[in-house]
Amino acid sequence: MQKITDMFSFQMGDRLLATLMIVPSVLIVFIFAIIPMIIGIFASFFRVESATLEMTPNGIQNYVWLLKQPLFWDSLWRSFLWVTSTTVAQLVLGIGVALLLHQELVGRNMARGLVLFPYLIPAVVIALTWRFILDPTMGIANRMLMDFGLIERPIAFLANQNTALWFVIMAGIWKYTPFIVMMMLARLQVIPVELEEAARLDGAGPLQVFRYITLNWLMPVIIVSLLLRTIWTFRQFDIVYLFAFGGPLFATTTLPVLVRYLAFDAQKIGAAAATATLMLGMLLIMSWGYFTLYEHATEELD
Amino acid sequence: MEGTETLYPGVFFFVRLWYILSMSYASGRLISQTPFNSATYYQILKILRRLLLYFILILAVLWAVLPLFWVFISSIKPDIETYAFDQTIFPKNPTLKNYITLFRVTQFGLWMRNSAILATSTTLLVVTLSSMAAYAMSRFRYQLFELFGRMTLLAYMMPPIILVVPLFFVLFKMNLVNSMLGLLLVYTGSRLPVGLWMLRSYFQGIPIELEEAAMVDGATRFQAFRKVIVPQALPGMISTAIFVFSVTWQEFLFASILIFSSKKQTLSAGVATFLSEDWIYSWGLLMAAAVLVSLPLVLLYAFLQRYLIAGWGGGSVKG
Structure with a gap:
């Protein structure tokens, strides 16, 4: 009898302890992440006075207004360009560099360390670095191009509406390719040698070995990195914003930068919340798609 | 095959080179059943492949590090040198100013x-x-x-x-x-x-x-x-x-x-x-x-x- 009550109290103690251990995290995550998210979605159906934060319901008016703005569609297009070009370039370059660093080369370990450097650099420093290099009056890029005689007078790379976004994309590729390299190297290091050997014995050529063995082996990691990079790049605010503060003439305004602009410069908090809610919806769709892909890829591997 | 090869020897050299490079690239080492017997030819290709790999390696490292190196160098240059028309790779008068x-x-x-x-x-x-x-x-x-x-x-x-x-x-x-x-x-x-x-x-x-x-x-x-x-x-x-x-x-x-x-x-x-x-x-x-x-x-x-x-x-x- 004694024993049973002991067990019972032991169980209760466990449950209490587990709850006590998890409650602080639950509270903080709820107050500072979940509830703000709910407020954000909620606010997209209200008219919000920016001075007093007073809210009056106005149905789907924010969405209607937003979808009529060419600026919204332009920003969506720029977000699409920014996400697809940075992610694809990162992936291709990242896999290439990882394969290279997987070879037995002298100085490989040092190169592995050095190649990862840009990943450690904070967004504000990235913006400073590239603004300095691309500066029209004294940036090294312009000076070198002029020294080589490629251009006659300096180009204001970041002040040009047509090119500004591409330089932000370049900086995004520069910073995040190392992440892909890291993921791919980790996976390459555990590739079973038998797989490649067997394929070669079966008469597979080098390209076939790469296509059917190496690439297949990397596929789950490729999909995971694609998922992570797409989500992060899509929601990335700091690099894009600090590069040119959304300008010139909105040329680098992607969706997150648009949310900031609507909320704090245009004083349309309701519309900003609507944009943010649409972004959340897009993120959920993207991640659902990738999870399906991931399950597919891992099944095939087994 | 033999006939066309004499017609375009240059092209075939590059095709072969590419073939060997990609083959050794994918396998991580050179495989013995290549269509060549000449040991020296084989050695040259091996060296070329390594040179190419090192060249790409150096390019990748430079691309990653050079912008940051330039930031550091510019931080220890006095204003006169930063704004000078002729830039030097290393500062003439490094300063912590x-x-x-x-x-x-x-x-x-x-x-x-x-x-x-x-x-x-x-x-x-x-x-x-x-x-x-x-x-x-x-x-x-x-x-x-x-x-x-x-x-x-x-x-x-x-x-x-x-x-x-x-x-x-x-x-x-x-x-x-x-x-x-x-x-x-x-x-x-x-x-x-x-x-x-x-x-x-x-x-x-x-x-x-x-x-x-x-x-x-x-x-x-x-x-x-x-x-x-x-x-x-x-x-x-x-x-x-x-x-x-x-x-x-x-x-x-x-x-x-x-x-x-x-x-x-x-x-x-x-x-x-x-x-x-x-x-x-x-x-x-x-x-x-x-x-x-x-x-x-x-x-x-x-x-x-x-x-x-x-x-x-x-x-x-x-x-």
Whole structure:
């Protein structure tokens, strides 16, 4: 009898302890992440006075207004360009560099360390670095191009509406390719040698070995990195914003930068919340798609 | 085949070269059944392949490092050299003047202190809270815990920009706008989900027999957690700590909007004000700021690299 009550109290103690251990995290995550998210979605159906934060319901008016703005569609297009070009370039370059660093080369370990450097650099420093290099009056890029005689007078790379976004994309590729390299190297290091050997014995050529063995082996990691990079790049605010503060003439305004602009410069908090809610919806769709892909890829591997 | 080869020997040389390169590239070494017998020809190709690989390697390293090298060099150049028409790779008169001015003239030192306080306290808070919660979640499978896990995953994916305006609202109600405590809580709330997911998989990998043995020896569950499990999970906790510290150290968005007095500002948001349109500082000064903002992260990485890679490789990529 004694024993049973002991067990019972032991169980209760466990449950209490587990709850006590998890409650602080639950509270903080709820107050500072979940509830703000709910407020954000909620606010997209209200008219919000920016001075007093007073809210009056106005149905789907924010969405209607937003979808009529060419600026919204332009920003969506720029977000699409920014996400697809940075992610694809990162992936291709990242896999290439990882394969290279997987070879037995002298100085490989040092190169592995050095190649990862840009990943450690904070967004504000990235913006400073590239603004300095691309500066029209004294940036090294312009000076070198002029020294080589490629251009006659300096180009204001970041002040040009047509090119500004591409330089932000370049900086995004520069910073995040190392992440892909890291993921791919980790996976390459555990590739079973038998797989490649067997394929070669079966008469597979080098390209076939790469296509059917190496690439297949990397596929789950490729999909995971694609998922992570797409989500992060899509929601990335700091690099894009600090590069040119959304300008010139909105040329680098992607969706997150648009949310900031609507909320704090245009004083349309309701519309900003609507944009943010649409972004959340897009993120959920993207991640659902990738999870399906991931399950597919891992099944095939087994 | 033979006939066409004599017609276009040059083309075929490149085709062969490409074939050998790609073959050895994919296999990692040269294979004996190549269509050539000549040992010297074979040797030349081998050397060419290595040269090509080294060339690409150097290119990749330069692409990664050169911009940062240029930032560092420009930070120790006097203004005359930074703005000179003819640039030199190494400064003629290296100087620390930019760094001294940075601390004397701007509030950089203050921002650095603020960022250090915020990043350290956020890291401690996140690692403590998330290892307790992750332990509870890995050992007790209640449905509510599972639901919480799902919600944190959602919170992890959420774009921070969505949260900024509502957070302003929440902090306003709690009277925590423009305060470092408010920012600390916001940072903790937004990093906890990552910590939870990194550490949960780590705790799941620690066999439950370890703490059962400790409890048979008379330890309470919490003692077992503290004395047996935490030391086991230390590498995971360290990699979580490095991750949280580095993202908090460089955070820009929340700080730039939730803090509006310059004295309470963090590094990223403070330095970003240098970039606003009416900036009056020299590029040398900005480059010195850039070096100092990056330095702690680079040092952290250099010293704790192996934990970092263990965490990234083990925690996030399973399968």
